[in-house]
Amino acid sequence: MTGISLGVDIVEVRRVGRLVKNPRFVDRVFSLREVAYCRDKKNAAQHFAVRFAAKEAVYKALGQPGVAHKDISVKNDPSGKPRVELSLRLKKFEGRLSLTLSHTAEYAVAVALFQGGADHRSQPRIAKK
Numbered sequence: 060m061t062g063i064s065l066g067v068d069i070v071e072v073r074r075v076g077r078l079v080k081n082p083r084f085v086d087r088v089f090s091l092r093e094v095a096y097c098r099d100k101k102n103a104a105q106h107f108a109v110r111f112a113a114k115e116a117v118y119k120a121l122g123q124p125g126v127a128h129k130d131i132s133v134k135n136d137p138s139g140k141p142r143v144e145l146s147l148r149l150k151k152f153e154g155r156l157s158l159t160l161s162h163t164a165e166y167a168v169a170v171a172l173f174q175g176g177a178d179h180r181s182q183p184r185i186a187k188k
């Protein structure tokens with residue numbers, strides 16, 4: 060077994076649209092770059108929602124406890140393809156994650172794939188904050 064792990068999440072755009080009206084929620088969950096990316100779009104709530112789904116999907120794929128929303132962020136390359144960025148303490152996992160996103164006016168969905176290596180379950184746990 061190569062230690063490949065998947066994570067998926069689906070989010071209601073309307074729910075996240077309500078939550079992002081609260082600046083404290085936005086600050087707790089999203090990076091400044093993510094906020095700028097979403098606010099720049101016509102349908103900002105959809106882009107926020109899919110990023111929220113992405114964080115949950117990556118969390119599931121990683122299978123590590125003690126990970127916060129802000130440890131995980133989405134960066135789009137010049138073609139628009141999303142890439143996962145992790146905080147410093149999780150950096151070592153970054154290159155082994157893939158992410159794909161899709162959204163409509165109602166739902167946003169994210170699928171993450173983590174290539175954990177020969178047996179990622181035996182890897183040391185992440186140090187707590």
Ligand SMILES: CC(C)(COP(=O)(O)OP(=O)(O)OC[C@H]1O[C@@H](n2cnc3c(N)ncnc32)[C@H](O)[C@@H]1OP(=O)(O)O)[C@@H](O)C(=O)NCCC(=O)NCCS
Nearest residue numbers: 105106107109110133135138139140141159160161162163
């Ligand atoms: C990139 C593309 C696939 C996005 O699809 P869409 O149906 O418009 O939109 P979706 O809601 O499914 O996906 C949007 C997400 O796709 C991701 N995305 C954008 N460009 C991407 C790319 N080049 N590669 C992978 N993912 C991409 C982004 O994460 C985006 O969400 P975000 O802006 O919030 O980060 C589409 O714009 C496109 O280029 N289609 C052409 C497809 C084609 O040529 N098909 C023929 C061969 S099958």
